[in-house]
Amino acid sequence: MPVKIELNSGEKNKDMPVKIFTDDIDHAAINQLKNIAKLPIIHRHIAAMPDVHMGIGATVGAVIPTHKAIIPAAVGVDIGCGMNALRLSLKASQLPDNLKPVREAIERAVPVGAACHKQVSVRSQACAGLQAGIDQLFERHPTLLKMLKNPQQTWATQMGTLGSGNHFVELCVDDCGDVWVMLHSGSRGIGNAIGRYFIQQAKRDMEGHMHHLPDKDLAYFSEGSDHFAAYVGAVDWAQEYARINRQEMMALVLRAIAPLLPRFEITQEAINCHHNYVQQEHHFGADVFVTRKGAISARAGELGIIPGSMGTRSYIVRGKGSAESFCSCSHGAGRKMSRAKAKQRFSRADLEQQTRGVECRKDKGVIDEIPGAYKDIDQVMAHQSDLVEVVHTLKQLVCVKG
Template sequence: MARNVASLPFVYKHVALMPDVHLGKGALVGSVLATHDAIIPAAVGVDVGCGMGAMQMPFGADQLDGRLKKIRQDIEAMIPVGFNDNKEVEKAVYNWQGWNHFKELHRGVQHLETKALKQMGSLGGGNHFIELCVDTQNQVWLMLHSGSRNIGNMLAQNHIKTARELARLARTQLPDPDLAYFVAGTSEFADYWRDLQWAQDYARFNRQVMMDRFKQIVEKHVAGGKPTKPLLVVNCHHNYAEKEMHYDREVYVTRKGAVRARTEDYGIIPGSMGAKSYIVKGKGNAESYCSCSHGAGRLMSRSAAKRQFDVDDVIRQTDGIECRKDAGVIDEIPAAYKPIETVMQNQADLVEIVATLRQLVCVKG
């Protein structure tokens, strides 16, 4: 699959693979590719702008004693998960500047404005999650994983369909149909790039809205509802594309399951539910296009995990964590993922570890 991508004439230099790399659609999850004058919509994927948010709070772990179950219940009550959306739209969401450009987006999503409005500030399903963590210094952290929800998915699907149709009409020979691409300077490229940036902004703000609610929940239980100032805030994509300079040339960089890791960048690398997670700072490794892994990476498919494990395994592997322990999360069991410690050892040249976290509460999508 990596060779297929690298064989395309517009791929710049090389394809970089992260230590959590695994199978994906078109391109490997955990890969970074730089391109000149072209972009592959399916390589970016359909969960546009998917990424992580984290916040270091000025609280100690002892201040959470006896409060974990109620914090989890409040998270589940205030932040919709799965296919659910918000019943009421808050002022901050209405005021997001991105709505001013909604009418410019692909005509195939114009009927979704109300849905997109109500989903802003919701988690989604799959491997998306909200976690309350503590680090090795017993400092409290808030962490979550989410993307651009249904609107990002539908924008991507519309453009992927267009790219495939263009390849068919032009009789373009591709090693994989999912590597259909747009050429810079065409209207199709311009339309996709516009919608991609919009969806990435939506995803980033979506995480911010949820993080603000999460922060208020924890402050309610720990600080009597008094607002506090976080010690560090991180909000980073790991499924996206941007224009960047690499090897003295401006190129389009697509990170499919990878985090930007320039020397000034903070990143978040979560382990599986029940494993360690890491706050990192980039080392600016040029060969990786200044990137690092976005997590542990799956060791087995969701269906394989469901065949191999049961609820008792979930209970055993998530011992000590306030979370769901039912058949609905078997596919997210820690054993379905690669050991995060090994992944971190394999990217010591890409990032330095700032904080090591362990989960106390986990709410799955």
């Protein structure tokens, strides 16, 4: 059943309200949300999705509408991180019994972790179109050059790569027996550098006002300030880079698995949605900047992807256009424990048990991504039934982790 908690709703409280679409939230996340609500730039209220948990800079699962201002740390450093999914013309019954060769083929085709392509991997016209933007960015902000090794090539050699953490490539089957390819990645090292650079610039710009902030990580750029326009241009570039990165990676995955499977075609258009990003939108009578930090757009009729963890279900959903959530929903299950705690709490045997039936790595290097470290995806989905409807339920068959 849907659940909603409201904070700061009293008439005497000057802070903006916070609407939380779950009752599964820790005190640290609540305190972060309260801090964001104190900012004078917030429009109407803040919404927190059912996968909400404490984050760096701002709360993961937060939807933050702002008047003529953007908080770089709320957008974060994995700018444009998001999902891509394709349905294939294959049925689960057509897949080979042994899927390990499929996983290994994906791992050979797509660099994971800190790895990148050995040669510049700019294949499509869309990739080539990014070059002018990055040249201008480096020219205007030479400090960025110092934050990257081989900066002029880094963005290109990392195009079509997965990254680390909770990024993944999966082969899934839906409730109709159809096979899907789904992946999760963002703007890689260049997006990280852009994020870190502008977070520091925001703090410098607000040095004289930092004592007014409830948290120094909530430093923001206001329209007309020295770096506002530069940040908007940089973040737009990084978000486009992330989208194309997923597009290019999907092409690599399909090419890699094709020789190992019966001939197939794509039967549903790709869903390519960000869940760490900012864009201008119209809500409650005003044009505002909406930052979704671990949330996806869920306008009426809009398709999105809500992944679970390595051993649970994922969902293709259709938005209901909820005004209170600023037309948003969760971006996944959401962590319930830190990576360090997960490594302490769980063993390799636990990982093997919780990912039974999934062809994936089962070594200590991915214990921090064990399903037990995440919230119950079924409960997350139940809490947002007012925000989205489920179109397809997916179950992982193969999972390649960053």
